[in-house]
Amino acid sequence: MSLMDISKIFSLLQPKDEDEDNEQSQALNDAVGRDDVALLSELLSQESYRRSVNSRSGWGVPVTPLRTAAALGHLRCLELLLENGAEIDSLDVKAQTPLFTAVSGKHLDCVVALLKAGADPNGSQYNxxxxxxxxxxxxxxxxxxxxxxxxxxxxxxxxxxxxxxxxxxxxxxxxxxxxxxxxxxxxxxxxxxxxxxxxxxxxxxxxxxxxxxxxxxxxxxxxxxxxxxxxxxxxxxxxxxxxxxxxxxxxxxxxxxxxxxxxxxPKTLMSQTRLVIRRSIPSLNKEAAVESLDIPLILRNYLKHETSELI
Missing domain, CATH: 1.25.40.20 (Ankyrin repeat-containing domain)
Structure with a gap:
Protein backbone atom coordinates (compact mmCIF):
# COMPACT_ATOMS: atom_id res chain seq x y z
CA MET A 1 0.00 0.00 0.00
CA SER A 2 1.48 3.36 -0.99
CA LEU A 3 1.78 6.42 1.21
CA MET A 4 -1.03 7.98 -0.82
CA ASP A 5 -3.28 5.01 -0.03
CA ILE A 6 -2.53 5.26 3.67
CA SER A 7 -3.15 8.99 3.63
CA LYS A 8 -6.55 8.44 2.01
CA ILE A 9 -7.58 5.97 4.70
CA PHE A 10 -6.47 8.22 7.57
CA SER A 11 -8.18 11.22 5.97
CA LEU A 12 -11.46 9.42 6.57
CA LEU A 13 -10.72 9.44 10.29
CA GLN A 14 -10.36 13.19 10.42
CA PRO A 15 -13.55 15.10 11.25
CA LYS A 16 -14.49 17.76 8.75
CA ASP A 17 -15.79 21.12 9.81
CA GLU A 18 -19.06 20.67 8.01
CA ASP A 19 -19.60 17.26 9.64
CA GLU A 20 -19.06 18.37 13.23
CA ASP A 21 -22.33 18.52 15.17
CA ASN A 22 -24.15 17.96 11.91
CA GLU A 23 -27.69 17.56 13.13
CA GLN A 24 -29.03 16.89 9.64
CA SER A 25 -26.69 13.95 9.10
CA GLN A 26 -27.49 12.50 12.50
CA ALA A 27 -31.22 12.85 11.87
CA LEU A 28 -30.87 11.00 8.56
CA ASN A 29 -28.88 8.22 10.21
CA ASP A 30 -31.41 7.93 13.03
CA ALA A 31 -34.30 7.62 10.56
CA VAL A 32 -32.43 4.94 8.60
CA GLY A 33 -31.52 3.10 11.80
CA ARG A 34 -35.21 2.88 12.74
CA ASP A 35 -36.13 2.00 9.14
CA ASP A 36 -38.54 4.93 9.24
CA VAL A 37 -39.08 5.43 5.52
CA ALA A 38 -41.74 8.11 5.96
CA LEU A 39 -39.51 10.26 8.17
CA LEU A 40 -36.51 9.78 5.89
CA SER A 41 -38.59 10.81 2.88
CA GLU A 42 -39.81 13.91 4.71
CA LEU A 43 -36.27 14.89 5.69
CA LEU A 44 -34.90 14.38 2.21
CA SER A 45 -37.60 16.62 0.78
CA GLN A 46 -35.69 19.49 2.42
CA GLU A 47 -32.62 20.91 0.70
CA SER A 48 -30.55 21.17 3.89
CA TYR A 49 -30.94 17.45 4.56
CA ARG A 50 -30.22 16.49 0.95
CA ARG A 51 -26.94 18.41 1.22
CA SER A 52 -26.04 16.23 4.20
CA VAL A 53 -26.87 12.92 2.56
CA ASN A 54 -23.15 11.99 2.24
CA SER A 55 -22.08 13.35 5.62
CA ARG A 56 -20.91 11.00 8.36
CA SER A 57 -22.28 10.93 11.86
CA GLY A 58 -22.63 8.63 14.81
CA TRP A 59 -20.75 7.71 17.97
CA GLY A 60 -17.34 6.05 17.62
CA VAL A 61 -16.95 5.42 13.90
CA PRO A 62 -18.97 7.97 11.90
CA VAL A 63 -20.84 6.50 8.92
CA THR A 64 -23.02 7.77 6.11
CA PRO A 65 -26.76 7.05 6.06
CA LEU A 66 -26.25 4.81 2.99
CA ARG A 67 -23.70 2.72 4.83
CA THR A 68 -26.15 2.36 7.73
CA ALA A 69 -28.96 1.28 5.40
CA ALA A 70 -26.72 -1.28 3.68
CA ALA A 71 -25.41 -2.70 6.96
CA LEU A 72 -28.90 -3.09 8.43
CA GLY A 73 -30.57 -4.29 5.23
CA HIS A 74 -33.12 -1.46 5.12
CA LEU A 75 -33.85 -1.61 1.41
CA ARG A 76 -36.41 1.18 0.97
CA CYS A 77 -34.26 3.61 2.95
CA LEU A 78 -31.28 2.63 0.83
CA GLU A 79 -33.25 3.26 -2.37
CA LEU A 80 -34.44 6.64 -1.11
CA LEU A 81 -30.90 7.70 -0.29
CA LEU A 82 -29.66 6.67 -3.73
CA GLU A 83 -32.51 8.61 -5.35
CA ASN A 84 -31.39 11.68 -3.41
CA GLY A 85 -27.73 11.67 -4.35
CA ALA A 86 -26.07 9.29 -1.91
CA GLU A 87 -22.53 8.42 -3.04
CA ILE A 88 -22.73 4.75 -3.92
CA ASP A 89 -19.11 3.74 -3.28
CA SER A 90 -18.35 5.99 -0.32
CA LEU A 91 -15.82 4.49 2.10
CA ASP A 92 -15.94 4.09 5.85
CA VAL A 93 -12.78 4.20 7.97
CA LYS A 94 -12.15 0.51 7.19
CA ALA A 95 -12.27 1.30 3.45
CA GLN A 96 -15.48 -0.69 3.13
CA THR A 97 -18.12 0.36 0.63
CA PRO A 98 -21.88 0.12 1.30
CA LEU A 99 -21.93 -2.92 -1.01
CA PHE A 100 -19.29 -4.64 1.10
CA THR A 101 -21.32 -4.11 4.27
CA ALA A 102 -24.49 -5.37 2.54
CA VAL A 103 -22.64 -8.51 1.43
CA SER A 104 -21.25 -9.02 4.94
CA GLY A 105 -24.78 -8.73 6.33
CA LYS A 106 -26.17 -11.14 3.70
CA HIS A 107 -28.75 -8.56 2.61
CA LEU A 108 -29.40 -9.85 -0.92
CA ASP A 109 -32.01 -7.25 -1.87
CA CYS A 110 -29.69 -4.39 -0.88
CA VAL A 111 -26.80 -6.02 -2.73
CA VAL A 112 -28.88 -6.20 -5.91
CA ALA A 113 -30.11 -2.62 -5.53
CA LEU A 114 -26.57 -1.30 -5.10
CA LEU A 115 -25.23 -3.30 -8.04
CA LYS A 116 -28.04 -2.10 -10.30
CA ALA A 117 -27.31 1.47 -9.23
CA GLY A 118 -23.68 1.07 -10.35
CA ALA A 119 -21.77 -0.03 -7.25
CA ASP A 120 -18.33 -1.51 -7.96
CA PRO A 121 -18.79 -5.30 -7.49
CA ASN A 122 -15.14 -5.55 -6.42
CA GLY A 123 -15.51 -3.12 -3.53
CA SER A 124 -12.67 -0.74 -2.68
CA GLN A 125 -9.09 -1.04 -3.86
CA TYR A 126 -8.03 0.14 -0.39
CA ASN A 127 -9.65 -2.78 1.42
CA PRO A 266 -7.65 -40.13 -20.18
CA LYS A 267 -10.73 -37.94 -20.28
CA THR A 268 -13.56 -38.93 -22.59
CA LEU A 269 -13.88 -37.11 -25.89
CA MET A 270 -17.11 -35.47 -24.72
CA SER A 271 -15.48 -34.19 -21.56
CA GLN A 272 -12.52 -32.79 -23.49
CA THR A 273 -14.86 -31.14 -26.00
CA ARG A 274 -16.81 -29.48 -23.19
CA LEU A 275 -13.59 -28.08 -21.74
CA VAL A 276 -12.48 -26.69 -25.10
CA ILE A 277 -15.84 -25.02 -25.73
CA ARG A 278 -16.04 -23.51 -22.25
CA ARG A 279 -12.48 -22.19 -22.50
CA SER A 280 -13.30 -20.48 -25.79
CA ILE A 281 -16.13 -18.52 -24.15
CA PRO A 282 -15.12 -15.19 -22.56
CA SER A 283 -14.89 -15.38 -18.77
CA LEU A 284 -17.12 -12.36 -18.21
CA ASN A 285 -20.68 -13.62 -17.73
CA LYS A 286 -19.80 -17.09 -18.97
CA GLU A 287 -23.11 -18.56 -17.83
CA ALA A 288 -25.13 -16.11 -19.91
CA ALA A 289 -22.88 -16.78 -22.90
CA VAL A 290 -23.48 -20.53 -22.63
CA GLU A 291 -27.22 -19.96 -22.33
CA SER A 292 -27.24 -17.89 -25.53
CA LEU A 293 -25.58 -20.56 -27.68
CA ASP A 294 -27.75 -21.77 -30.56
CA ILE A 295 -27.50 -25.45 -29.71
CA PRO A 296 -29.98 -28.02 -28.33
CA LEU A 297 -30.97 -27.56 -24.70
CA ILE A 298 -29.43 -30.87 -23.67
CA LEU A 299 -26.05 -29.71 -24.98
CA ARG A 300 -26.34 -26.34 -23.24
CA ASN A 301 -27.10 -28.19 -20.01
CA TYR A 302 -24.06 -30.39 -20.58
CA LEU A 303 -21.87 -27.30 -20.99
CA LYS A 304 -23.31 -26.04 -17.69
CA HIS A 305 -22.48 -29.39 -16.04
CA GLU A 306 -26.16 -30.14 -15.52
CA THR A 307 -26.29 -33.23 -17.73
CA SER A 308 -24.37 -36.50 -17.59
CA GLU A 309 -22.05 -37.58 -20.42
CA LEU A 310 -24.51 -40.39 -21.02
CA ILE A 311 -26.82 -38.34 -23.26
Missing part, protein backbone atom coordinates in the same frame (compact mmCIF):
# COMPACT_ATOMS: atom_id res chain seq x y z
CA UNK A 128 -7.72 -6.02 1.94
CA UNK A 129 -10.83 -8.11 1.38
CA UNK A 130 -13.53 -7.96 -1.31
CA UNK A 131 -17.26 -8.70 -1.63
CA UNK A 132 -16.54 -11.92 -3.57
CA UNK A 133 -14.11 -13.22 -0.94
CA UNK A 134 -16.62 -12.38 1.77
CA UNK A 135 -19.53 -14.12 0.02
CA UNK A 136 -17.36 -17.19 -0.65
CA UNK A 137 -16.33 -17.36 3.01
CA UNK A 138 -19.90 -16.97 4.25
CA UNK A 139 -21.28 -19.49 1.75
CA UNK A 140 -23.86 -17.05 0.42
CA UNK A 141 -24.38 -18.42 -3.10
CA UNK A 142 -27.22 -16.03 -3.96
CA UNK A 143 -25.14 -12.96 -3.15
CA UNK A 144 -22.10 -14.45 -4.89
CA UNK A 145 -24.17 -15.12 -8.02
CA UNK A 146 -25.27 -11.49 -8.20
CA UNK A 147 -21.73 -10.21 -7.74
CA UNK A 148 -20.49 -12.43 -10.55
CA UNK A 149 -23.43 -11.46 -12.76
CA UNK A 150 -22.36 -7.82 -12.45
CA UNK A 151 -18.76 -8.57 -13.38
CA UNK A 152 -16.93 -9.12 -10.08
CA UNK A 153 -13.40 -10.47 -10.39
CA UNK A 154 -13.36 -14.26 -10.07
CA UNK A 155 -9.80 -15.03 -9.05
CA UNK A 156 -9.34 -12.11 -6.68
CA UNK A 157 -7.02 -12.48 -3.70
CA UNK A 158 -6.55 -10.51 -0.53
CA UNK A 159 -4.59 -7.31 -1.03
CA UNK A 160 -1.51 -7.16 1.16
CA UNK A 161 1.76 -5.23 0.87
CA UNK A 162 4.63 -7.09 -0.82
CA UNK A 163 6.58 -7.25 2.44
CA UNK A 164 3.64 -8.99 4.15
CA UNK A 165 3.06 -11.58 1.43
CA UNK A 166 2.52 -15.09 2.69
CA UNK A 167 0.76 -18.31 1.70
CA UNK A 168 -2.64 -17.04 2.82
CA UNK A 169 -2.37 -14.16 0.35
CA UNK A 170 -2.43 -16.68 -2.50
CA UNK A 171 -5.85 -17.97 -1.58
CA UNK A 172 -8.74 -16.84 -3.71
CA UNK A 173 -12.49 -17.50 -3.56
CA UNK A 174 -12.13 -21.14 -4.68
CA UNK A 175 -9.74 -21.85 -1.80
CA UNK A 176 -12.00 -20.15 0.69
CA UNK A 177 -15.26 -21.79 -0.42
CA UNK A 178 -13.59 -25.21 -0.30
CA UNK A 179 -11.96 -24.78 3.11
CA UNK A 180 -15.22 -23.50 4.61
CA UNK A 181 -17.17 -26.34 3.01
CA UNK A 182 -19.41 -24.30 0.70
CA UNK A 183 -19.84 -26.67 -2.25
CA UNK A 184 -22.53 -24.57 -3.96
CA UNK A 185 -20.26 -21.49 -4.00
CA UNK A 186 -17.34 -23.64 -5.13
CA UNK A 187 -19.27 -24.94 -8.15
CA UNK A 188 -20.74 -21.50 -8.91
CA UNK A 189 -17.25 -19.99 -9.15
CA UNK A 190 -16.10 -22.75 -11.49
CA UNK A 191 -19.19 -22.35 -13.67
CA UNK A 192 -18.43 -18.65 -14.07
CA UNK A 193 -14.87 -19.37 -15.14
CA UNK A 194 -12.72 -19.43 -12.01
CA UNK A 195 -9.30 -20.94 -12.69
CA UNK A 196 -9.33 -24.55 -11.36
CA UNK A 197 -5.52 -24.44 -11.18
CA UNK A 198 -5.55 -21.19 -9.26
CA UNK A 199 -2.43 -20.31 -7.38
CA UNK A 200 -0.38 -17.17 -7.12
CA UNK A 201 1.50 -16.46 -10.36
CA UNK A 202 2.60 -12.96 -9.38
CA UNK A 203 6.41 -12.77 -9.70
CA UNK A 204 6.86 -10.75 -6.53
CA UNK A 205 4.79 -13.27 -4.61
CA UNK A 206 6.62 -16.24 -6.07
CA UNK A 207 9.89 -14.69 -4.93
CA UNK A 208 8.67 -15.29 -1.38
CA UNK A 209 6.51 -18.38 -1.87
CA UNK A 210 8.23 -20.86 -4.18
CA UNK A 211 5.44 -23.44 -4.28
CA UNK A 212 2.00 -21.97 -3.59
CA UNK A 213 -0.64 -24.63 -3.07
CA UNK A 214 -3.05 -25.44 -5.89
CA UNK A 215 -6.76 -25.72 -5.19
CA UNK A 216 -6.57 -29.49 -5.67
CA UNK A 217 -3.86 -29.81 -3.06
CA UNK A 218 -5.74 -27.61 -0.61
CA UNK A 219 -8.92 -29.68 -1.08
CA UNK A 220 -7.00 -32.88 -0.37
CA UNK A 221 -5.23 -31.52 2.69
CA UNK A 222 -8.38 -30.03 4.22
CA UNK A 223 -10.50 -33.12 3.67
CA UNK A 224 -12.98 -31.33 1.44
CA UNK A 225 -14.52 -34.48 0.02
CA UNK A 226 -14.68 -36.27 -3.27
CA UNK A 227 -17.27 -33.84 -4.70
CA UNK A 228 -14.72 -31.01 -4.77
CA UNK A 229 -12.09 -33.17 -6.44
CA UNK A 230 -14.57 -34.37 -9.05
CA UNK A 231 -15.62 -30.81 -9.87
CA UNK A 232 -12.02 -29.70 -10.27
CA UNK A 233 -11.35 -32.65 -12.57
CA UNK A 234 -14.50 -31.94 -14.60
CA UNK A 235 -13.52 -28.29 -14.99
CA UNK A 236 -10.06 -29.17 -16.25
CA UNK A 237 -7.74 -28.89 -13.26
CA UNK A 238 -4.24 -30.23 -13.89
CA UNK A 239 -4.26 -33.47 -11.90
CA UNK A 240 -0.46 -33.69 -12.03
CA UNK A 241 0.13 -30.40 -10.18
CA UNK A 242 -0.55 -31.41 -6.56
CA UNK A 243 2.36 -32.77 -4.54
CA UNK A 244 0.84 -35.85 -2.93
CA UNK A 245 2.14 -36.71 0.53
CA UNK A 246 0.39 -39.84 1.72
CA UNK A 247 0.68 -40.61 5.43
CA UNK A 248 -1.39 -41.91 8.32
CA UNK A 249 -3.16 -38.59 8.73
CA UNK A 250 -4.55 -38.62 5.19
CA UNK A 251 -8.33 -38.17 5.37
CA UNK A 252 -8.85 -38.31 1.65
CA UNK A 253 -8.73 -41.97 0.70
CA UNK A 254 -11.70 -41.77 -1.68
CA UNK A 255 -10.75 -38.39 -3.12
CA UNK A 256 -7.12 -39.44 -3.44
CA UNK A 257 -8.13 -42.62 -5.25
CA UNK A 258 -10.22 -40.54 -7.66
CA UNK A 259 -7.28 -38.25 -8.38
CA UNK A 260 -4.86 -41.14 -8.92
CA UNK A 261 -7.33 -42.81 -11.26
CA UNK A 262 -7.65 -39.61 -13.26
CA UNK A 263 -3.88 -39.53 -13.67
CA UNK A 264 -3.87 -42.83 -15.55
CA UNK A 265 -7.24 -42.69 -17.35
Missing amino acids: NCSPVLTAAREGDADVLRELLRFGAELDVRSKVPDWASNASACRGPLYISAVYGHLDCFKLLLLHGANPNYNCTDRKMLARIKQPKTVLEVCLRYGCGVEYIQLLIDFGADVYLPTLIIDKTTKQNEALALLLKERVC
Whole structure:
Protein backbone atom coordinates (compact mmCIF):
# COMPACT_ATOMS: atom_id res chain seq x y z
CA MET A 1 0.00 0.00 0.00
CA SER A 2 1.48 3.36 -0.99
CA LEU A 3 1.78 6.42 1.21
CA MET A 4 -1.03 7.98 -0.82
CA ASP A 5 -3.28 5.01 -0.03
CA ILE A 6 -2.53 5.26 3.67
CA SER A 7 -3.15 8.99 3.63
CA LYS A 8 -6.55 8.44 2.01
CA ILE A 9 -7.58 5.97 4.70
CA PHE A 10 -6.47 8.22 7.57
CA SER A 11 -8.18 11.22 5.97
CA LEU A 12 -11.46 9.42 6.57
CA LEU A 13 -10.72 9.44 10.29
CA GLN A 14 -10.36 13.19 10.42
CA PRO A 15 -13.55 15.10 11.25
CA LYS A 16 -14.49 17.76 8.75
CA ASP A 17 -15.79 21.12 9.81
CA GLU A 18 -19.06 20.67 8.01
CA ASP A 19 -19.60 17.26 9.64
CA GLU A 20 -19.06 18.37 13.23
CA ASP A 21 -22.33 18.52 15.17
CA ASN A 22 -24.15 17.96 11.91
CA GLU A 23 -27.69 17.56 13.13
CA GLN A 24 -29.03 16.89 9.64
CA SER A 25 -26.69 13.95 9.10
CA GLN A 26 -27.49 12.50 12.50
CA ALA A 27 -31.22 12.85 11.87
CA LEU A 28 -30.87 11.00 8.56
CA ASN A 29 -28.88 8.22 10.21
CA ASP A 30 -31.41 7.93 13.03
CA ALA A 31 -34.30 7.62 10.56
CA VAL A 32 -32.43 4.94 8.60
CA GLY A 33 -31.52 3.10 11.80
CA ARG A 34 -35.21 2.88 12.74
CA ASP A 35 -36.13 2.00 9.14
CA ASP A 36 -38.54 4.93 9.24
CA VAL A 37 -39.08 5.43 5.52
CA ALA A 38 -41.74 8.11 5.96
CA LEU A 39 -39.51 10.26 8.17
CA LEU A 40 -36.51 9.78 5.89
CA SER A 41 -38.59 10.81 2.88
CA GLU A 42 -39.81 13.91 4.71
CA LEU A 43 -36.27 14.89 5.69
CA LEU A 44 -34.90 14.38 2.21
CA SER A 45 -37.60 16.62 0.78
CA GLN A 46 -35.69 19.49 2.42
CA GLU A 47 -32.62 20.91 0.70
CA SER A 48 -30.55 21.17 3.89
CA TYR A 49 -30.94 17.45 4.56
CA ARG A 50 -30.22 16.49 0.95
CA ARG A 51 -26.94 18.41 1.22
CA SER A 52 -26.04 16.23 4.20
CA VAL A 53 -26.87 12.92 2.56
CA ASN A 54 -23.15 11.99 2.24
CA SER A 55 -22.08 13.35 5.62
CA ARG A 56 -20.91 11.00 8.36
CA SER A 57 -22.28 10.93 11.86
CA GLY A 58 -22.63 8.63 14.81
CA TRP A 59 -20.75 7.71 17.97
CA GLY A 60 -17.34 6.05 17.62
CA VAL A 61 -16.95 5.42 13.90
CA PRO A 62 -18.97 7.97 11.90
CA VAL A 63 -20.84 6.50 8.92
CA THR A 64 -23.02 7.77 6.11
CA PRO A 65 -26.76 7.05 6.06
CA LEU A 66 -26.25 4.81 2.99
CA ARG A 67 -23.70 2.72 4.83
CA THR A 68 -26.15 2.36 7.73
CA ALA A 69 -28.96 1.28 5.40
CA ALA A 70 -26.72 -1.28 3.68
CA ALA A 71 -25.41 -2.70 6.96
CA LEU A 72 -28.90 -3.09 8.43
CA GLY A 73 -30.57 -4.29 5.23
CA HIS A 74 -33.12 -1.46 5.12
CA LEU A 75 -33.85 -1.61 1.41
CA ARG A 76 -36.41 1.18 0.97
CA CYS A 77 -34.26 3.61 2.95
CA LEU A 78 -31.28 2.63 0.83
CA GLU A 79 -33.25 3.26 -2.37
CA LEU A 80 -34.44 6.64 -1.11
CA LEU A 81 -30.90 7.70 -0.29
CA LEU A 82 -29.66 6.67 -3.73
CA GLU A 83 -32.51 8.61 -5.35
CA ASN A 84 -31.39 11.68 -3.41
CA GLY A 85 -27.73 11.67 -4.35
CA ALA A 86 -26.07 9.29 -1.91
CA GLU A 87 -22.53 8.42 -3.04
CA ILE A 88 -22.73 4.75 -3.92
CA ASP A 89 -19.11 3.74 -3.28
CA SER A 90 -18.35 5.99 -0.32
CA LEU A 91 -15.82 4.49 2.10
CA ASP A 92 -15.94 4.09 5.85
CA VAL A 93 -12.78 4.20 7.97
CA LYS A 94 -12.15 0.51 7.19
CA ALA A 95 -12.27 1.30 3.45
CA GLN A 96 -15.48 -0.69 3.13
CA THR A 97 -18.12 0.36 0.63
CA PRO A 98 -21.88 0.12 1.30
CA LEU A 99 -21.93 -2.92 -1.01
CA PHE A 100 -19.29 -4.64 1.10
CA THR A 101 -21.32 -4.11 4.27
CA ALA A 102 -24.49 -5.37 2.54
CA VAL A 103 -22.64 -8.51 1.43
CA SER A 104 -21.25 -9.02 4.94
CA GLY A 105 -24.78 -8.73 6.33
CA LYS A 106 -26.17 -11.14 3.70
CA HIS A 107 -28.75 -8.56 2.61
CA LEU A 108 -29.40 -9.85 -0.92
CA ASP A 109 -32.01 -7.25 -1.87
CA CYS A 110 -29.69 -4.39 -0.88
CA VAL A 111 -26.80 -6.02 -2.73
CA VAL A 112 -28.88 -6.20 -5.91
CA ALA A 113 -30.11 -2.62 -5.53
CA LEU A 114 -26.57 -1.30 -5.10
CA LEU A 115 -25.23 -3.30 -8.04
CA LYS A 116 -28.04 -2.10 -10.30
CA ALA A 117 -27.31 1.47 -9.23
CA GLY A 118 -23.68 1.07 -10.35
CA ALA A 119 -21.77 -0.03 -7.25
CA ASP A 120 -18.33 -1.51 -7.96
CA PRO A 121 -18.79 -5.30 -7.49
CA ASN A 122 -15.14 -5.55 -6.42
CA GLY A 123 -15.51 -3.12 -3.53
CA SER A 124 -12.67 -0.74 -2.68
CA GLN A 125 -9.09 -1.04 -3.86
CA TYR A 126 -8.03 0.14 -0.39
CA ASN A 127 -9.65 -2.78 1.42
CA ASN A 128 -7.72 -6.02 1.94
CA CYS A 129 -10.83 -8.11 1.38
CA SER A 130 -13.53 -7.96 -1.31
CA PRO A 131 -17.26 -8.70 -1.63
CA VAL A 132 -16.54 -11.92 -3.57
CA LEU A 133 -14.11 -13.22 -0.94
CA THR A 134 -16.62 -12.38 1.77
CA ALA A 135 -19.53 -14.12 0.02
CA ALA A 136 -17.36 -17.19 -0.65
CA ARG A 137 -16.33 -17.36 3.01
CA GLU A 138 -19.90 -16.97 4.25
CA GLY A 139 -21.28 -19.49 1.75
CA ASP A 140 -23.86 -17.05 0.42
CA ALA A 141 -24.38 -18.42 -3.10
CA ASP A 142 -27.22 -16.03 -3.96
CA VAL A 143 -25.14 -12.96 -3.15
CA LEU A 144 -22.10 -14.45 -4.89
CA ARG A 145 -24.17 -15.12 -8.02
CA GLU A 146 -25.27 -11.49 -8.20
CA LEU A 147 -21.73 -10.21 -7.74
CA LEU A 148 -20.49 -12.43 -10.55
CA ARG A 149 -23.43 -11.46 -12.76
CA PHE A 150 -22.36 -7.82 -12.45
CA GLY A 151 -18.76 -8.57 -13.38
CA ALA A 152 -16.93 -9.12 -10.08
CA GLU A 153 -13.40 -10.47 -10.39
CA LEU A 154 -13.36 -14.26 -10.07
CA ASP A 155 -9.80 -15.03 -9.05
CA VAL A 156 -9.34 -12.11 -6.68
CA ARG A 157 -7.02 -12.48 -3.70
CA SER A 158 -6.55 -10.51 -0.53
CA LYS A 159 -4.59 -7.31 -1.03
CA VAL A 160 -1.51 -7.16 1.16
CA PRO A 161 1.76 -5.23 0.87
CA ASP A 162 4.63 -7.09 -0.82
CA TRP A 163 6.58 -7.25 2.44
CA ALA A 164 3.64 -8.99 4.15
CA SER A 165 3.06 -11.58 1.43
CA ASN A 166 2.52 -15.09 2.69
CA ALA A 167 0.76 -18.31 1.70
CA SER A 168 -2.64 -17.04 2.82
CA ALA A 169 -2.37 -14.16 0.35
CA CYS A 170 -2.43 -16.68 -2.50
CA ARG A 171 -5.85 -17.97 -1.58
CA GLY A 172 -8.74 -16.84 -3.71
CA PRO A 173 -12.49 -17.50 -3.56
CA LEU A 174 -12.13 -21.14 -4.68
CA TYR A 175 -9.74 -21.85 -1.80
CA ILE A 176 -12.00 -20.15 0.69
CA SER A 177 -15.26 -21.79 -0.42
CA ALA A 178 -13.59 -25.21 -0.30
CA VAL A 179 -11.96 -24.78 3.11
CA TYR A 180 -15.22 -23.50 4.61
CA GLY A 181 -17.17 -26.34 3.01
CA HIS A 182 -19.41 -24.30 0.70
CA LEU A 183 -19.84 -26.67 -2.25
CA ASP A 184 -22.53 -24.57 -3.96
CA CYS A 185 -20.26 -21.49 -4.00
CA PHE A 186 -17.34 -23.64 -5.13
CA LYS A 187 -19.27 -24.94 -8.15
CA LEU A 188 -20.74 -21.50 -8.91
CA LEU A 189 -17.25 -19.99 -9.15
CA LEU A 190 -16.10 -22.75 -11.49
CA LEU A 191 -19.19 -22.35 -13.67
CA HIS A 192 -18.43 -18.65 -14.07
CA GLY A 193 -14.87 -19.37 -15.14
CA ALA A 194 -12.72 -19.43 -12.01
CA ASN A 195 -9.30 -20.94 -12.69
CA PRO A 196 -9.33 -24.55 -11.36
CA ASN A 197 -5.52 -24.44 -11.18
CA TYR A 198 -5.55 -21.19 -9.26
CA ASN A 199 -2.43 -20.31 -7.38
CA CYS A 200 -0.38 -17.17 -7.12
CA THR A 201 1.50 -16.46 -10.36
CA ASP A 202 2.60 -12.96 -9.38
CA ARG A 203 6.41 -12.77 -9.70
CA LYS A 204 6.86 -10.75 -6.53
CA MET A 205 4.79 -13.27 -4.61
CA LEU A 206 6.62 -16.24 -6.07
CA ALA A 207 9.89 -14.69 -4.93
CA ARG A 208 8.67 -15.29 -1.38
CA ILE A 209 6.51 -18.38 -1.87
CA LYS A 210 8.23 -20.86 -4.18
CA GLN A 211 5.44 -23.44 -4.28
CA PRO A 212 2.00 -21.97 -3.59
CA LYS A 213 -0.64 -24.63 -3.07
CA THR A 214 -3.05 -25.44 -5.89
CA VAL A 215 -6.76 -25.72 -5.19
CA LEU A 216 -6.57 -29.49 -5.67
CA GLU A 217 -3.86 -29.81 -3.06
CA VAL A 218 -5.74 -27.61 -0.61
CA CYS A 219 -8.92 -29.68 -1.08
CA LEU A 220 -7.00 -32.88 -0.37
CA ARG A 221 -5.23 -31.52 2.69
CA TYR A 222 -8.38 -30.03 4.22
CA GLY A 223 -10.50 -33.12 3.67
CA CYS A 224 -12.98 -31.33 1.44
CA GLY A 225 -14.52 -34.48 0.02
CA VAL A 226 -14.68 -36.27 -3.27
CA GLU A 227 -17.27 -33.84 -4.70
CA TYR A 228 -14.72 -31.01 -4.77
CA ILE A 229 -12.09 -33.17 -6.44
CA GLN A 230 -14.57 -34.37 -9.05
CA LEU A 231 -15.62 -30.81 -9.87
CA LEU A 232 -12.02 -29.70 -10.27
CA ILE A 233 -11.35 -32.65 -12.57
CA ASP A 234 -14.50 -31.94 -14.60
CA PHE A 235 -13.52 -28.29 -14.99
CA GLY A 236 -10.06 -29.17 -16.25
CA ALA A 237 -7.74 -28.89 -13.26
CA ASP A 238 -4.24 -30.23 -13.89
CA VAL A 239 -4.26 -33.47 -11.90
CA TYR A 240 -0.46 -33.69 -12.03
CA LEU A 241 0.13 -30.40 -10.18
CA PRO A 242 -0.55 -31.41 -6.56
CA THR A 243 2.36 -32.77 -4.54
CA LEU A 244 0.84 -35.85 -2.93
CA ILE A 245 2.14 -36.71 0.53
CA ILE A 246 0.39 -39.84 1.72
CA ASP A 247 0.68 -40.61 5.43
CA LYS A 248 -1.39 -41.91 8.32
CA THR A 249 -3.16 -38.59 8.73
CA THR A 250 -4.55 -38.62 5.19
CA LYS A 251 -8.33 -38.17 5.37
CA GLN A 252 -8.85 -38.31 1.65
CA ASN A 253 -8.73 -41.97 0.70
CA GLU A 254 -11.70 -41.77 -1.68
CA ALA A 255 -10.75 -38.39 -3.12
CA LEU A 256 -7.12 -39.44 -3.44
CA ALA A 257 -8.13 -42.62 -5.25
CA LEU A 258 -10.22 -40.54 -7.66
CA LEU A 259 -7.28 -38.25 -8.38
CA LEU A 260 -4.86 -41.14 -8.92
CA LYS A 261 -7.33 -42.81 -11.26
CA GLU A 262 -7.65 -39.61 -13.26
CA ARG A 263 -3.88 -39.53 -13.67
CA VAL A 264 -3.87 -42.83 -15.55
CA CYS A 265 -7.24 -42.69 -17.35
CA PRO A 266 -7.65 -40.13 -20.18
CA LYS A 267 -10.73 -37.94 -20.28
CA THR A 268 -13.56 -38.93 -22.59
CA LEU A 269 -13.88 -37.11 -25.89
CA MET A 270 -17.11 -35.47 -24.72
CA SER A 271 -15.48 -34.19 -21.56
CA GLN A 272 -12.52 -32.79 -23.49
CA THR A 273 -14.86 -31.14 -26.00
CA ARG A 274 -16.81 -29.48 -23.19
CA LEU A 275 -13.59 -28.08 -21.74
CA VAL A 276 -12.48 -26.69 -25.10
CA ILE A 277 -15.84 -25.02 -25.73
CA ARG A 278 -16.04 -23.51 -22.25
CA ARG A 279 -12.48 -22.19 -22.50
CA SER A 280 -13.30 -20.48 -25.79
CA ILE A 281 -16.13 -18.52 -24.15
CA PRO A 282 -15.12 -15.19 -22.56
CA SER A 283 -14.89 -15.38 -18.77
CA LEU A 284 -17.12 -12.36 -18.21
CA ASN A 285 -20.68 -13.62 -17.73
CA LYS A 286 -19.80 -17.09 -18.97
CA GLU A 287 -23.11 -18.56 -17.83
CA ALA A 288 -25.13 -16.11 -19.91
CA ALA A 289 -22.88 -16.78 -22.90
CA VAL A 290 -23.48 -20.53 -22.63
CA GLU A 291 -27.22 -19.96 -22.33
CA SER A 292 -27.24 -17.89 -25.53
CA LEU A 293 -25.58 -20.56 -27.68
CA ASP A 294 -27.75 -21.77 -30.56
CA ILE A 295 -27.50 -25.45 -29.71
CA PRO A 296 -29.98 -28.02 -28.33
CA LEU A 297 -30.97 -27.56 -24.70
CA ILE A 298 -29.43 -30.87 -23.67
CA LEU A 299 -26.05 -29.71 -24.98
CA ARG A 300 -26.34 -26.34 -23.24
CA ASN A 301 -27.10 -28.19 -20.01
CA TYR A 302 -24.06 -30.39 -20.58
CA LEU A 303 -21.87 -27.30 -20.99
CA LYS A 304 -23.31 -26.04 -17.69
CA HIS A 305 -22.48 -29.39 -16.04
CA GLU A 306 -26.16 -30.14 -15.52
CA THR A 307 -26.29 -33.23 -17.73
CA SER A 308 -24.37 -36.50 -17.59
CA GLU A 309 -22.05 -37.58 -20.42
CA LEU A 310 -24.51 -40.39 -21.02
CA ILE A 311 -26.82 -38.34 -23.26
